[in-house]
Amino acid sequence: MDRFWYRPKVHPVWGRIRRNWRQNFTCSRSIYRGAKKHQWYLPRVEDCFHSRTFFRFSRRPAVSQHPDFENRFKRAVLRLGEPDRVPLGDVTIDITHKQKFLGRPLRTPEDEVEFWVKAGFDYVVAEVGLQTSTAIQGAKVNVEAQYALFDYGETERAWVEENKTLIRDEADFEAFPWPNPDQLDYSKFEAYSRLVPPGMKIMGALGKIFNSVWWLMGFQHFAECLTENPALVEKMFHKVAEIQLRVLDRILEFDAVGAVTHADDIAYSEALMISPDHLRRYVFPWFKEVAHRIHAKGKIAIFHSDGKLDQVMPDLIACGFDAIHPFEPKAMDIVANKRMYGDKIGIIGNIDLGYTLTRGTPEEVMAECRQRINELGPGGGYCLASSNSIPEYVPYENFLALLKSVHEYGHYPLAGAAQPAEEVAPVEVRTEEDAHTSPALEIDDSVLGQLMEAVLSGNASNAGKLTAEALESGIEPQIIFNQALIPAMTEVGRLMETGEYFIPQVLQSAKAMSAAVELIKPLILASGRVERVGKVVLGTVQGDLHDIGKNLVGMMLEGRGFEVIDLGVNVPPQKFIEAVQANQADIVALSALLTTTMLNMKAVIEALKEAGLRERVKVMVGGAPVDARFADEVGADGFALNAAAGASLALKLVGR
Template sequence: MSAKRPNFEVLRTTLYGGKGPYVPFFELGVDASVKAAFLGRPLEKPEDEIAFARAAGYDYVKIAPPLDLSPEVLQSYGGSHIKDKADGSGARIWAEEGKGVVHTVEDVESFPWPEPDDVDWWRAHAIESALPDDMKLIAQYGDIFTWTWRFLGFEQFSYALVENPALIEGLFERIGSLEMALFERMAASPKLGAIFYSDDIAFATGLMVSPRVLRQYLFPWIRRLAELAQSKGVPFIYHSDGDLRAVLDELLDLGVNALHPIEPQAMDIAELKRKYGSRLCLCGNVDVDLLARGKPEEIRENVKWLIENVGVHGGYCLGSGNSVPEYVPVENYRAMIEAGLEFGNLE
């Protein structure tokens, strides 16, 4: 008989690279429509997130501030930055490559930035109040790097790295300071189980910018977030798509305990497990394209392979190779979950 889920201590042990009685599940996000189809009813209130998580076998519920830092949103609404639904979902956003919305240090200083006090934490508080003792909250937010380049557009961002580093530094400082304040508020919860920072820095073929740029501007913030997690005695999880091998050792040195989502087109998860062993928990790797267009039996076999080749000795959390979007059929998502339950017993 497999161990009882949920049990956050199993996830905690795994995120630190250890082996628990089962392979836990972990996701950046599951679209609200998939959650509703899986649960058999709409998620109409925050407490429904707990019901979904328990039904699907997750040991946690994720919370995040309902604050959209998209430059077009901040610019358009001029101080009305809050967006939220009961299910916590939002619109899909596409990258801006050309012209941005700020161009000078003065633009950054005069921009209508939100303040931490603008955030209404009603949803997080409702989940916190209703959360059972066998589950914990995972505090998630991110995109200090991503919002910085999106405020400029990637082309202008690339030029400014050389021609106007003060502009780059000003944006990183403004966005990073805001995000640190938000993470500190989430980390104050007595039900905190982990801190989860997400920020894409790589393509499938390699990094978006040189390691030097990341070291100068982004990595100090990742270190501060890792130190916050350490001060609270919880694991620190980092999400980035793409091939991170050029900076993976540095991420470990910064304090990253677990890496998500190990995009299968970018990195060989079995190779990473052989190299890093229990030093780094690996999360995800079930191809989103397979989830979207594959057959349930193909998904079942993929999950079986992952557990046998990556998860058998611990330090692996099952999940998608990014997130579970609305175009994934619920029967395929269910196939991943059921296969994890079938093959994930490690006792």
């Protein structure tokens, strides 16, 4: 006979329970005895505070509420069959939420372990590696000291401004204060090893190889070096990987470590950050080594990357990772991926940070979690988690709703499990052979044709030489601009949109274009026959430090003939107003990558209205979380998905 237990949603006695460590597992004596006898669920203190239903009973199969790494998390990730319930799978949770959950400041390793146990995880997360080293952190902060610092609870963090480069050449490389991996702080691993309760393990969060290299070099410079100084790129990867692998070896020595997440964002919403070829050459061999060392110690290897990974999913599986996290909903179809690869890897994540977790209600979060559990949970192989992390701007109630939903809907056998697979269209995976199949721009052997070719292939020195040659042969500067440079950059934009060019190629082409423009701009200005397409004031809105996409938009706008006044990142509304007034701008172009900061686009539009400028300038918006509906809501004149479309939109806005 099946044994069921009855779960008092909230018993009055819970209200009287004081928050302390023992209350995770125990409560008042009589309830505890009753619970033991009847196999009642012992609710966590949090449940009591957040459920409004008293004495509602539900019939559920008996499930342990204790951490159970081996039989729950590992079983799910390694697809060894259905565990007792769907495990939780997040790695990064902002300290403000942890503190609120515990009801007190989080100061000690004991506090940390207590949080992860109470919240329902089977592991406690310990971060280590280059990202936590004072050498890299210190260097970052020094370089951009004027930068806005963001307060993360008790720690301040800062990011390197994209176009500031810490390591430009071999001399910088040699002079950089590389951390000694043996001197990094492993004390958390020691403390957690002592503190984790039976059934719980440590999740080592190891980061990062690809990201560390470009953070240190600046993405633009890194992208240039991929073609101009591959030896330095090689050396950087070697050095960073050597450090990270030593860190990995150190943490694998701890028996209590059950899994390691290697987090490295190799993609963004639209595409991979660099081409699959570059990833295969510089990055994947190290990933393979990471997974190999983790497996050699009998532990689980998890890979995390934001963005659209479709093109390299088979590569990541071949690297040996056991599971992948977090399947950003905007970029990847998690259900299709589970169908395609669910027999080879565990699937973690997907609860949408773009809308549901950040702007939705707790009910919407629960509904999305329920749907994901039912679609992805059958047979195991799925852990519920956010589509990136739980930053401080996720409302606390939504975070609780995510935690609650595994208890509410995640018990096996799943009550609402989806029927086995109706056929879905496979995810489109572009291969190298697919590349360069689109009709190319018509290019002849003339000097202008060769100049176009130089821009398309990102060859700045050739672009300069050919421009000089064209000028010497008597071709008008305006003709060079309109008939060679602009068509070439338009083609670059198209190739990026079709997935044939990656960010590094676009940056290289923009550099080649600049080399040509530098020669012809003074001549065009001197001739007095300046044909200005328009002026754009561009910036990433206040609170947001992402600038790679914004820079690309700027380059593409310049490539299509606009003058661009780039205000940088974290730009307050007033600064946009001043720049519009000072430059008589035609367009304000706003970029935002965070769900919270995109709301500041509205603040800029309101400020333009207040300053009486709104009728005079057009406003266009873009960035990963932005869409056409949002653009309408905030009263912008247009939205574009990417830099190339942004430049076309700008032309339309100025009536071209």
